[in-house]
Structure formats: C-alpha cells, structure tokens
Amino acid sequence: MKLSETPPELYKKIINAMPVGLHVYHLEDVNNDRTLRMTAANDAASQYTGVSIESMIGRTLDENFPGLRELGIPQKYAEVIRTGKSIEIEHISYADDRIRNSDFSVKAIPLPNNCVAVVFDNITERIYAEQALKKREKEFRLLFSEMTSGVALHEIICNENGTPVDYRFLDVNPAFEKLTGLKKEQLVGKTVLNVMPGTEKHWIENYGRVALTGEPLHFENYSGELNKYYEVTAYSPQKGQFAVVFNDVTKNRLAEENLRSAANHWQSTFDSVEEAICVLDDHNLIVCGNRAMMDMTGKNNNQMAGKHCHDIIHHSIESKEKCPLKRLHQIKKRVVYEFQSMDKYFEVILDPLFDDDHNYEGAVHITKDITKRKQDEREKEKLEQQLRQAQKMEAIGTLAGGIAHDFNNILTPILGYAGMMKDSLTTEGYAREDLNRIIKGAERAKDLIKQILTFSRQIEQERKPVKLQEIYQETINLLRSSLPSTIEMKLSLDPNCGPVLADPTQMQQILLNLCTNAFHSMRGIDGILEIKLKPFKVTKKLLHHFAHLHHKQLVRLSIKDTGIGIKSTDIHRIFEPFFTTKKVGEGTGLGLSVVHGIVRNHGGEITVSSTNGRGTIFNVYLPVHDSCQDELTEEVTTLKGNSERILFIDDETAIIKMAERMLTRLGYQITIISDSVEAFDLFQNNSLDYDIIITDLTMPKMNGLQIAKKVKEIRADIPVILITGFGDVDGPEFKNKYNVDAIILKPLVSHKIGETIRNVLSGKAEVLRVESINQHR
Numbered sequence: 001m002k003l004s005e006t007p008p009e010l011y012k013k014i015i016n017a018m019p020v021g022l023h024v025y026h027l028e029d030v031n032n033d034r035t036l037r038m039t040a041a042n043d044a045a046s047q048y049t050g051v052s053i054e055s056m057i058g059r060t061l062d063e064n065f066p067g068l069r070e071l072g073i074p075q076k077y078a079e080v081i082r083t084g085k086s087i088e089i090e091h092i093s094y095a096d097d098r099i100r101n102s103d104f105s106v107k108a109i110p111l112p113n114n115c116v117a118v119v120f121d122n123i124t125e126r127i128y129a130e131q132a133l134k135k136r137e138k139e140f141r142l143l144f145s146e147m148t149s150g151v152a153l154h155e156i157i158c159n160e161n162g163t164p165v166d167y168r169f170l171d172v173n174p175a176f177e178k179l180t181g182l183k184k185e186q187l188v189g190k191t192v193l194n195v196m197p198g199t200e201k202h203w204i205e206n207y208g209r210v211a212l213t214g215e216p217l218h219f220e221n222y223s224g225e226l227n228k229y230y231e232v233t234a235y236s237p238q239k240g241q242f243a244v245v246f247n248d249v250t251k252n253r254l255a256e257e258n259l260r261s262a263a264n265h266w267q268s269t270f271d272s273v274e275e276a277i278c279v280l281d282d283h284n285l286i287v288c289g290n291r292a293m294m295d296m297t298g299k300n301n302n303q304m305a306g307k308h309c310h311d312i313i314h315h316s317i318e319s320k321e322k323c324p325l326k327r328l329h330q331i332k333k334r335v336v337y338e339f340q341s342m343d344k345y346f347e348v349i350l351d352p353l354f355d356d357d358h359n360y361e362g363a364v365h366i367t368k369d370i371t372k373r374k375q376d377e378r379e380k381e382k383l384e385q386q387l388r389q390a391q392k393m394e395a396i397g398t399l400a401g402g403i404a405h406d407f408n409n410i411l412t413p414i415l416g417y418a419g420m421m422k423d424s425l426t427t428e429g430y431a432r433e434d435l436n437r438i439i440k441g442a443e444r445a446k447d448l449i450k451q452i453l454t455f456s457r458q459i460e461q462e463r464k465p466v467k468l469q470e471i472y473q474e475t476i477n478l479l480r481s482s483l484p485s486t487i488e489m490k491l492s493l494d495p496n497c498g499p500v501l502a503d504p505t506q507m508q509q510i511l512l513n514l515c516t517n518a519f520h521s522m523r524g525i526d527g528i529l530e531i532k533l534k535p536f537k538v539t540k541k542l543l544h545h546f547a548h549l550h551h552k553q554l555v556r557l558s559i560k561d562t563g564i565g566i567k568s569t570d571i572h573r574i575f576e577p578f579f580t581t582k583k584v585g586e587g588t589g590l591g592l593s594v595v596h597g598i599v600r601n602h603g604g605e606i607t608v609s610s611t612n613g614r615g616t617i618f619n620v621y622l623p624v625h626d627s628c629q630d631e632l633t634e635e636v637t638t639l640k641g642n643s644e645r646i647l648f649i650d651d652e653t654a655i656i657k658m659a660e661r662m663l664t665r666l667g668y669q670i671t672i673i674s675d676s677v678e679a680f681d682l683f684q685n686n687s688l689d690y691d692i693i694i695t696d697l698t699m700p701k702m703n704g705l706q707i708a709k710k711v712k713e714i715r716a717d718i719p720v721i722l723i724t725g726f727g728d729v730d731g732p733e734f735k736n737k738y739n740v741d742a743i744i745l746k747p748l749v750s751h752k753i754g755e756t757i758r759n760v761l762s763g764k765a766e767v768l769r770v771e772s773i774n775q776h777r
Contacts, residue, residue, distance in 0.1 A: 014270055014279055017351045017364035021045035021104075022269060023118040025061060025077060030114060033078035036061040039115070048122045049099050067096050073106075080108045080116050086272075091123075109272050117269045150176035152244045153237070156211040157191065164208025166191045170241070179230075179248045210234045211242040220249060229253040276367040279353075282360055284308055284325050296367065309365055324350055328363055338370065345374045408725030408746035409652050415442045415747045416658040420665060423750070442747070463602075465625050466504050468555060469493040469533055475508050476531060479515055487519065487527050494534040497555045498624035506598045513595045514559040514618050521563025521616060530560040536621065546605045546621075553624040554604075560617045566610040574608065595620075639751075639758040641667035645689060646757075648672045649679040649707065650696040650723070659694075659748065666754050676702040680710055687715050692761060697724035705738050712739045719760040723748065 015022060022042040028035035037060050041053050056064045061074050068074060071092060080087055088107045095101035106120040151173045157166040169187040177183055182195070192199050203221075210217050216235040223230060232246040270277070271291035278289035286304045294300055297312050304312050310323065324335045328350045335350040349366040422435040476491060483489065500507070511531075518529050536556035538549055566574060575596040599606045603623050610616035646668050650656045656672040663670045671690070673679040676699045683690065693711055697704040708720040720739065725746040741760045744753060 013353055014364060016042050018042060018273060019044060019349060019366065020273065021048045021120045025116050025118065027078055027081045027114045030082060033074040034060065034062055036074055036077055038064060051098055065094065067094055077108055077116050077118065080110050081114050084110045086110065107272065109268060111268060119269065119272060149245050149247050150179040152176050153241065154207065155241050156208045164204050166193050166204060167207055207234055207242050211236050211240055278304065278309065278365045279362060280309060280365055281362045286312060287362070313367070324348060328352060332360060344369060344371045346370060409655060411442055411747035413654040413658040415439065415749060416662050418442065419750045420661055463501050463503050465499040466502055466507060467497070467499050468507060468557070469495060469497055471504055471507055472511055472533060475511050483519060486525065487522055487529055490528060490530045492532045497533055497535055498553060498626060500555060500622050501625035502602050510595050510598055510620060513592070517592065518559055518561035518563060521561055527562045532558040549605065549621065553626065554621045555624060557620040558617060560615065562615040565612040565614055565616055567612055571608065571610060639754045641757065643667060643669055644691040644761060645669045647679065647683060647690045647693045649676055650674065651699045662750055666750065676707060680707055683711055684714060690718065692719045692721065692757065694721045694723060697722055708739045721756060721760060
C-alpha cells in the first residue's frame with residue numbers, strides 16, 4: 001500500500017472492496033424528500049441491483065428506484081438527515097423493470113452537509129460478493145482542465161511620498177473577462193478603487209512593490225468583490241507597471257473542501273460496517289482498520305499500523321502454515337477461509353488491491369463472526385438425520401404391518417382347522433396332544449404378529465396379568481438354539497411366582513436384552529449363564545436404595561454370567577442411552593437403557609454388581625399383582641348359533657373354506673363368496689335371505705367398508721362384522737362412522753367369532769378399541 005496516497009483515494013479503495021452495497025445521497029431541499037440525489041455509490045451496490053453506477057449518479061432516488069416511495073423509504077432517508085439519527089430497516093422487498101425481486105436489509109447513516117449514507121445487504125442469497133470490488137475511479141476528476149489564464153496590465157499610482165495608493169487598468173485579455181465577469185470597456189483607464197472600491201489596501205501595496213522593485217509575486221487569493229479564489233502570478237514588465245496572470249481556482253478550493261468532507265463521510269461509513277475490516281500493504285502490514293476491527297482487537301489504528309495481521313488478530317509471532325495471505329499473493333484473487341477461535345467461528349475474506357499498472361499493492365482483510373451460521377448448519381444437519389431416521393422407521397413399520405396382515409391370513413386357516421379337528425376328537429391321545437402343540441405354536445405366532453403390529457403402530461401393548469415363568473420358559477427355549485455350545489445355561493423358574501401386571505412383549509424384551517448382553521461378555525470363552533426367577537421379600541438393604549418398593553410382594557429375575565465383567569469406571573454409566581463398550585457395529589448402547597426404562601415404567605427396579613474379569617449379575621425386581629388370579633384361569637366357552645344365515649366374504653380361498661366349516665359346526669347356515677362385487681350383487685337381489693354379514697376389510701374391487709356402507713343402504717338393520725389382519729382400526733367412533741357393528745382381528749378363533757356373532761345378534765356388540773383404519777379405506 002502506498003502510504004503517500006491521499007485519504008480520499010485510500011478510503012475509496014476500501015469502500016469499493018467492502019462486500020455490502022453503499023449509496024450516498026444529498027438532500028438539496030431539506031423540506032423536500034424528492035430532492036434526494038445520489039452523489040456516490042460503490043461497486044457492490046451495482047452488483048446487487050444490476051444497475052450501473054454511471055446511470056445512477058446525479059439522479060434522484062425516485063428516478064433510480066421509483067418503487068421505494070410506496071414503501072416510504074425517501075421520507076425515512078430525509079428524516080435521518082433532519083434528525084441526525086441512524087435508522088435500520090430489517091427487510092425491504094423491491095423489484096422494478098431493471099431489478100428482479102430481491103430482499104434487502106438497510107442501514108441509513110447521517111453524514112455532514114445534508115447527506116446520508118445507505119448501507120444495504122442483499123439478504124436474498126445471504127452471501128457477499130464473490131469477486132474483488134473494482135476500483136470505480138483511480139482519482140477524482142480534475143476540476144479544471146486546459147484552463148486559459150486571465151491577464152491584466154496595470155500601472156501603479158503613487159502619492160507625493162512615492163507610496164502606492166491605487167493602480168489603473170491598462171489592458172485585459174478575453175480570458176480575464178471570462179474569469180472575472182468584468183468587461184474590458186468597463187475597466188481600461190479606470191483605477192481598481194473606481195471599479196472595486198472595497199479592494200483591501202495590502203493588495204495595492206503588494207502590487208506596488210512588484211511594479212517598483214521588479215520582484216515577482218505568486219500567491220492564491222480570495223476576492224470578496226467577485227466571491228472567487230484566484231491563483232495569481234504578478235511581475236513587472238517595466239518600471240511602474242505590473243502584469244497579473246491568474247487562474248480561477250475557486251472550484252479547486254471548493255473541491256478540496258469537498259474532498260476533506262468526503263474523507264469524513266467515507267470514514268463514517270467505513271466505521272459503520274459491522275464486519276471487522278483492515279487494509280494491508282504489499283508486505284501484509286496493517287495500514288488502518290475500521291471501528292469494528294478496533295473493537296475486536298482492542299487496539300486503535302496507531303497501535304495496529306505497521307503490524308502483521310497474525311500478530312494483531314491471532315496474537316502469533318509468525319503466520320500460520322495455511323495463512324490465506326500466501327494464497328492471495330499467488331493467485332491475486334479473492335480468498336475466503338474459515339477458522340475457529342475458542343467456541344466461535346469466523347469467516348475471513350481477502351480481496352487484493354492493485355495500482356494503476358495492476359501491480360499488487362495490498363489487500364482488504366474482512367473478518368465476520370459466523371458462529372450462528374455454523375450452529376444453524378449443524379442443527380439443520382441434525383434435523384435432516386432425524387428426518388431420514390423417521391422415514392426409515394416409518395417404512396419399516398409399514399412393511400411390518402403388511403407382513404403381519406399376510407401372516408394373519410396364513411394363520412387363520414391353521415388355527416381354525418386345528419381347532420375344529422381338536423373339537424372333533426372325543427378322547428385323549430397322541431392326536432389331541434399333537435393338535436394342542438400345533439395350536440400352541442400357532443398362538444405363539446399370533447402373539448408374535450401382535451408384537452409386529454405393536455411395533456408398526458409405535459405404541460405399547462395394553463398391560464395385563466402375566467406369569468413370567470411361562471413367558472420366560474418359551475423365550476429360553478428360543479435362546480438355547482442361538483447360544484454357542486461353549487456357554488452352559490442353567491435355569492431355575494419357580495412356579496410359585498405370582499403374576500405381574502405387565503406388557504408381555506416388554507417382559508420378554510427384558511430377558512432377551514440381558515441374556516444377549518451376557519452372551520457378548522462370554523464370547524470366545526467357556527461360560528455359564530444362570531437364569532433364576534423366584535418370589536422375593538423386600539429387604540432393608542433394598543428399601544434403603546428403593547423406598548417405593550416398601551410393602552410390596554416382588555418377583556426377582558436374576559441373570560448371572562461368568563464373562564469379562566464391567567469396569568468400575570463404567571458400571572455407573574451402563575444404563576445411559578448410547579453408552580457402550582462394544583466395538584463399532586456390535587451394538588448401539590440402547591439395550592440396557594431400554595431395559596432400565598421398561599423396569600422403572602412397570603414400578604420395579606434393576607441392580608447390577610460386577611467384578612472385572614469375573615462376571616456380572618443383573619437383578620430385576622417387579623411387583624406382584626395379587627388380585628388377578630381369576631383372570632389368568634378364566635375358562636373359554638364357545639357360544640353356538642341357532643341356524644342363523646351368514647354371508648361370509650373374503651378374497652382368501654383358504655379362509656372362506658375354513659370359515660364355512662367353523663361356522664357350520666357352530667350351528668349357522670353360511671354362504672361363502674370370494675368376490676366382493678359378486679357378494680354384494682347376491683345380497684342386493686336377496687337381501688332378506690341373510691341375518692348377518694361377515695366381510696374382510698382389505699379386498700380388491702370393493703373393500704369391507706364399502707360393502708358395509710352399501711348393504712346398510714339396502715337394509716339398515718342387518719349387522720355387519722368386519723375381519724382384518726391389520727391391527728390399526730379405529731376405536732369408539734368406528735361404529736357410527738363406518739356402519740360396522742363389530743370387528744375381529746385375524747386369525748379367527750372359534751370361540752371368539754362365536755362370541756362376537758352372538759353379541760351382535762343380541763344387540764350387545766362392542767367395537768374393539770384399536771387404532772385407525774383410515775389408510776385402508
């Protein structure tokens with residue numbers, strides 16, 4: 001940077017390197033905001049608006065941007081000038097036939113001499129200009145070029161003592177007339193005191209000395225008579241005479257004053273920019289900085305001048321290896337980089353400065369705090385990840401629901417036929433025992449489907465009294481086949497354990513998660529896995545830690561392994577979500593936190609003790625539900641019919657064949673049809689031939705809800721039972737909304753369908769409370 005440059009030139013380069021737009025307006029008439037006329041603008045302003053600077057300079061605000069008057073902007077700018085107070089306009093939307101629709105934030109700053117600086121940022125794209133701001137002009141235009149000097153020839157007039165007291169005009173040239181506005185015929189032969197009686201005495205004395213001594217005189221003078229500044233050279237062509245050669249420098253003098261005023265304007269604008277800006281010379285030394293730069297560094301311009309930026313900004317003796325100034329010296333183009341200091345992030349923009357011959361002479365260094373932007377970017381990324389995970393889980397849930405529906409259709413004939421075969425056997429034997437196993441296995445599959453439906457709906461199952469020893473016996477049978485032969489399993493399930501009011505699926509999840517955790521701790525070694533379930537009396541030691549278990553009968557599930565154990569530094573964290581000591585890909589760290597949540601949600605507690613290298617014991621304490629023994633041993637009875645006529649509709653052939661036999665055995669007359677349209681046509685032609693309609697929900701051509709609606713339009717009194725393999729059907733409002741009297745979830749069981757038919761026919765039907773079937777309409 002050439003330190004000898006005049007301040008206006010330096011500030012002009014600085015402003016043109018700023019990444020925000022700038023307009024400067026002069027209010028010619030303080031009482032008329034329509035006289036706001038643009039006097040200056042920077043390159044960023046042209047880039048933002050797409051309108052050239054040359055086409056805007058000298059024009060009024062209304063001429064350049066007519067749409068701003070509707071927004072009251074000219075009035076606000078004029079008010080800034082009148083009051084001397086800055087204003088900020090957070091949001092302006094603007095468009096005209098030259099400027100596409102854009103949004104801006106604006107700050108108007110009062111300047112001397114009825115001027116206002118308008119600093120604005122295009123917030124439509126929220127970026128700064130991507131290329132170096134060009135120099136608009138290299139220097140201010142010369143106020144005068146090729147001036148012709150005025151010349152006047154005089155003779156000095158002295159008194160009796162030889163002292164000059166006046167001088168007479170002998171001749172003047174045309175330039176004199178042009179520069180002074182005085183005509184030759186008005187001057188020649190007359191004295192200066194005749195023409196300009198207010199001429200000061202010292203001018204006559206000075207010119208007399210030139211005429212009498214021959215010594216030339218050069219000076220600049222203000223003429224009060226003509227209200228002008230002149231640069232004057234006086235010499236004596238002969239004794240007693242003097243010639244004056246002069247130029248009108250009034251505009252130069254006014255221009256200098258304007259330059260000084262402009263320098264103050266630019267400094268005010270420079271200091272109003274929020275970003276920290278400093279100007280560097282070609283040796284990377286700071287020349288000056290704006291107010292934000294001084295605030296950021298805590299140093300004034302005198303303290304910063306001549307210092308390296310890495311010394312002032314980074315407090316480092318040497319520049320960093322990846323200092324962007326090195327890159328700027330290489331490519332001579334804008335360089336943008338980011339860095340972190342403590343818990344804040346900054347963006348640095350470096351723009352090169354060039355002299356008239358395009359030689360590199362320094363740079364503009366702009367520092368912007370982008371911590372908020374970084375935080376927003378991280379939050380956006382986090383939300384996008386959550387959205388992707390939610391979409392994935394939604395897709396899995398949809399797939400699970402579809403699989404459950406199909407599987408229910410498969411289980412329906414299996415359970416139906418097996419039940420009918422069992423009912424047909426009158427004596428005990430291997431056949432009855434085998435059928436019991438088939439039914440039991442199918443019911444386990446049915447329960448598994450309920451779990452899948454529960455997952456796909458993302459809700460918990462309703463709690464009911466369950467005997468954990470029965471659930472855990474089945475679960476352990478599955479576990480045995482999955483554990484390696486190196487692990488010995490020891491099992492002790494006390495049949496005297498009382499029932500627990502719980503979600504059966506979640507009780508199974510507790511055992512599976514704890515056993516899986518134990519298996520991982522014994523992987524690759526010979527080990528023993530002990531599972532115990534027994535009644536437990538509350539001890540003082542347990543109550544000391546868990547007072548809410550007081551006066552409660554408990555069951556205790558103990559899972560003990562001989563694995564590697566848990567480090568003492570980790571044991572207090574094992575129930576934290578996502579905490580895991582497993583390798584990447586071997587676990588999420590959610591298993592134990594899920595177990596902890598389930599146990600606490602059921603009013604119980606879980607404890608752990610472990611010795612590093614010698615195994616771990618988990619104890620789960622759950623309260624016994626004593627008032628539900630009758631519910632667990634309730635007898636199942638099958639209600640039979642009285643030859644009522646049933647129209648049964650389902651597109652699955654295996655299901656309608658099974659239903660025909662099941663309902664016939666229950667004492668009903670049944671007509672089965674697999675085509676829903678054909679079934680409706682049959683009912684429409686013979687509507688009085690049937691006492692009840694049972695229809696599947698999901699069928700091609702016409703679904704169960706459509707059939708229910710149409711048959712009710714023909715016979716409003718006929719009961720309609722809906723069967724479905726989906727678990728998500730509506731609750732209390734279902735009957736009124738869909739004209740359905742009852743709903744049965746597949747697979748169909750003889751006693752359940754018999755009970756539902758009798759309730760519907762007797763007017764006591766209750767619609768099952770489940771979720772929504774809207775998606776299947």
